[in-house]
Amino acid sequence: MPNQPIIESEGLTKVFTVKKKQVHAVTDLTFTAWPGELVAFLGPNGAGKSTSLRMLTTLLPPTSGSARVVGHDIRSDAAGVRARIGYVGQLTSGSFSQRVRDELLSQGAFYGMSRGASNRRADELIQSLGLGHFATRTVQQLSGGQKRRLDIALGLMHAPPLLFLDEPSTGLDPQSRANLWGHIQDLRSQHGTTVFLTTHYLEEADRYAERVMVMDKGRMIADDTAAALKATLAGDVLTFTFEDAARAARAVQVVTRLTTVEPTRSDATITLAAPDGDRLLPIVIRELDAAAAPVLRASGVPPTLDDVFLALTGRSLRESGAGQGEEDEPGEDEAHPAGEPRTPDDQHRAATVAGDIKTGAQR
Numbered sequence: 001m002p003n004q005p006i007i008e009s010e011g012l013t014k015v016f017t018v019k020k021k022q023v024h025a026v027t028d029l030t031f032t033a034w035p036g037e038l039v040a041f042l043g044p045n046g047a048g049k050s051t052s053l054r055m056l057t058t059l060l061p062p063t064s065g066s067a068r069v070v071g072h073d074i075r076s077d078a079a080g081v082r083a084r085i086g087y088v089g090q091l092t093s094g095s096f097s098q099r100v101r102d103e104l105l106s107q108g109a110f111y112g113m114s115r116g117a118s119n120r121r122a123d124e125l126i127q128s129l130g131l132g133h134f135a136t137r138t139v140q141q142l143s144g145g146q147k148r149r150l151d152i153a154l155g156l157m158h159a160p161p162l163l164f165l166d167e168p169s170t171g172l173d174p175q176s177r178a179n180l181w182g183h184i185q186d187l188r189s190q191h192g193t194t195v196f197l198t199t200h201y202l203e204e205a206d207r208y209a210e211r212v213m214v215m216d217k218g219r220m221i222a223d224d225t226a227a228a229l230k231a232t233l234a235g236d237v238l239t240f241t242f243e244d245a246a247r248a249a250r251a252v253q254v255v256t257r258l259t260t261v262e263p264t265r266s267d268a269t270i271t272l273a274a275p276d277g278d279r280l281l282p283i284v285i286r287e288l289d290a291a292a293a294p295v296l297r298a299s300g301v302p303p304t305l306d307d308v309f310l311a312l313t314g315r316s317l318r319e320s321g322a323g324q325g326e327e328d329e330p331g332e333d334e335a336h337p338a339g340e341p342r343t344p345d346d347q348h349r350a351a352t353v354a355g356d357i358k359t360g361a362q363r
């Protein structure tokens with residue numbers, strides 16, 4: 001079904017009740033994703049990313065709204081959805097007593113891969129995710145980053161049409177991150193896999209995703225290509241330094257005449273954000289020369305996705321931990337996927353969640 005959406009989310013909403021207080025984790029999530037897309041889901045801690053993923057993967061029932069995932073309704077046909085997706089949750093999900101390689105092979109067998117194919121794929125992943133030295137260790141003997149690599153290997157064993165990855169690169173060393181992205185790209189080029197992932201690494205989203213969705217306080221506040229978001233919401237940051245503050249002050253007046261943006265001055269330096277900074281930079285330098293405020297140093301820095309978030313919310317994504325209801329305790333009945341530290345209890349629950357998926361797909 002090449003022209004059918006692979007995800008259609010309509011008003012998906014989740015309200016948790018914690019000690020009689022309501023936490024609006026996700027509000028009215030509505031979007032359509034197409035086969036083959038790589039969507040990066042960004043937002044500060046507590047924004048509602050994991051909750052969205054857990055609803056879309058049928059692990060958590062929505063309070064209201066609906067979604068069709070790979071053509072199946074998340075409410076009425078959870079098994080149909082689970083059989084067609086892969087999911088790597090934010091928390092470690094391996095069962096603790098199995099050895100790494102056996103864990104991968106049981107995942108392969110579970111998804112109906114042949115023994116030969118399972119073996120080949122397991123070896124490939126063990127090698128490229130650097131699990132070789134630990135392949136015969138049990139999961140509980142691995143470090144945090146090694147466990148995370150195993151999680152990802154488990155998610156990549158089979159090639160479902162749609163793969164959800166919740167912060168796959170968090171906790172990985174640079175080499176493992178690069179290898180992870182290599183695998184994600186292979187899956188896409190070889191199988192046309194649609195990948196929907198959350199990340200706090202903005203440069204990863206910028207580089208690899210063709211679509212970036214930004215969530216804040218449970219609501220989706222932007223959805224476009226990284227390039228379009230940066231061009232429309234943020235600008236190149238231009239910085240000019242002068243011999244002294246008086247010249248910088250004069251420069252502010254010149255720049256204000258030239259552009260619609262308001263520069264800010266700090267001592268002998270002025271800064272402004274402009275959408276077409278590389279065009280503006282030489283013009284400004286010429287005009288300032290003519291106005292007897294010669295520029296000593298100039299730089300133009302292209303915007304980042306963090307500048308986009310700042311433009312949208314007035315807060316920086318890098319510093320912003322304050323999402324909706326962050327201060328609240330999680331409910332007693334459900335796992336709380338957000339944030340460190342992770343208790344053994346959390347890990348136990350995560351294992352149960354992974355078990356859910358397996359059970360679902362077996363039906």
Ligand SMILES: Nc1ncnc2c1ncn2[C@@H]1O[C@H](COP(=O)(O)OP(=O)(O)OP(=O)(O)O)[C@@H](O)[C@H]1O
Pocket residue numbers: 016017018023024025026043044045046047048049050051052090323324325326328329330331334335336337338339
């Ligand atoms: N089981 C739960 N019970 C009560 N509140 C919850 C539960 N799970 C999540 N929340 C709350 O819902 C909100 C959204 O959490 P969610 O885990 O979706 O955020 P996130 O965007 O994934 O954050 P992070 O970047 O930290 O992983 C937060 O305020 C969180 O405290």
Ligand SMILES: [Mg+2]
Pocket residue numbers: 049050051090166337338339
């Ligand atoms: Mg999360």
